[in-house]
Amino acid sequence: MLSNIDDFVERYVAVWNEGDPALRRKGVSEIWADDAVYANQGAEFRGHAGIEAAVTEAYEQFVKNGEYVFKTAKVDENHEAVRFTWDMVPTAGGEPASIGTQLFLVGEDGRIVHDYQFIDKMPS
Numbered sequence: 001m002l003s004n005i006d007d008f009v010e011r012y013v014a015v016w017n018e019g020d021p022a023l024r025r026k027g028v029s030e031i032w033a034d035d036a037v038y039a040n041q042g043a044e045f046r047g048h049a050g051i052e053a054a055v056t057e058a059y060e061q062f063v064k065n066g067e068y069v070f071k072t073a074k075v076d077e078n079h080e081a082v083r084f085t086w087d088m089v090p091t092a093g094g095e096p097a098s099i100g101t102q103l104f105l106v107g108e109d110g111r112i113v114h115d116y117q118f119i120d121k122m123p124s
Helices: 005-017 021-031 047-063
Strands: 032-039 044-046 068-078 081-090 098-106 112-121
Touching: 005 021, 005 047, 005 068, 005 081, 021 032, 021 047, 032 047, 044 047, 047 068
Parallel strands: 032 112
Antiparallel strands: 032 044, 068 081, 081 098, 098 112
């Protein structure tokens, strides 16, 4: 199990904000298991290549232009299950444009095996 869940979740969120493709790829391999599954409400992504594609797409759409950044809001843990909320906030400040909840299961090696995203507030 994870020794410091808050640190792990911060690293998870940092990957979604990472502009360097090599560092983003490294983060994906450190955080998700080789055969992990990430599912948002629109699609399912498998393995490092699939998850990296999902992370890159979100980065390109929301973070790259400097308009938004993802931040951790609240973290909760129950054995191998982790739930946390995140905010996508304008870099200029203000209310979150989007709010989401992640639920993931961590394997014995401390990496995510199943990752589910729920959108609580959609960007307008």
